[in-house]
Amino acid sequence: MSSERTYHHGDLRRAVLTAALDVIRTEGPSAVSLRDLARRAGVSHAAPAHHFKDRTGLLTAIAAEGHELLAQALSEAPDLRERGVAYVRFALGHPAHFQVMFQPDLYRADDPGLVAAKERASAELRAGIATLDPAPDPRTAGIAAWSLAHGFATLLLTHNLDDPVGDRDPAGVFRSLAELLFAADAGQLPGE
Incomplete structure (x- = not known):
């Protein structure tokens, strides 16, 4: 008799997702294997395929869950700048989700659950843009806001900002960047 547990698992779906997120965080998405995840969860190699x-x-599923978590994080922020902070915090708090969410070659982009989750996250970003006064072109402002938050988060996660950010709080650094760029856009210096 094998010591491998092949009977029903309490919450196999969550166990496999958690194990996959651990693998992605440490080894990257290319290291994910259903067979390995089944071994880690202590179930038969075919069990994860049922989910x-x-x-x-x-x-x-990881990409959809990530977009749901991102939408929730964005919804709790009062304005566009704080939604950018929430975006950065989400990326730092959920690096495995973040790695998968923006690599459409890894997942089924037309999956209805994923499409709905992405739309919720996009709607939360648009809601932040609606807080700007004067109101800019929403499409251009959305691209600018997403580019700033996503670029900053990506540079943090890839350790390209270790020296410039140092031991400062990344959220505070992001706020300063946003103020600097938006003040410069308005023809003002920060603090004026």
Whole structure:
């Protein structure tokens, strides 16, 4: 008799997602294997396929969950600048989700759950843009806001900002960047 547990797992779906997120965080998305995740969860090698069908299905579920978590984080921020801070905090707090969410070659981009989750996150970003006064072109402002937050978060996660940010709070640094750029856009210096 095998020592591998092959019977029903309490919450196999969550156990496999958690194990996959651990693998992605330490080794990257390319290291994800349903067989390995089944071994880690202590279930038969076929068990994860009942929930995700295949590796792409698992990564699609991770991307959808990430967009749901991002939408929630953005919804709790009062204005666009703080939504940018929430975006950065989300990326730092959920680096494995973040790695998968923006690599559409890893998942099924047309998955209805993923499409709905992405729309919720986009709607929260648009709601932040609506707080700007004067109101800029929403599409251009959305691209600018997303680019700033996503670029900053990506540079943090890849350790490209270790020296410039140092031991300062990344959220505070992001706020300063946003103030600097938006003040410069208005023809003012920060603090004027």
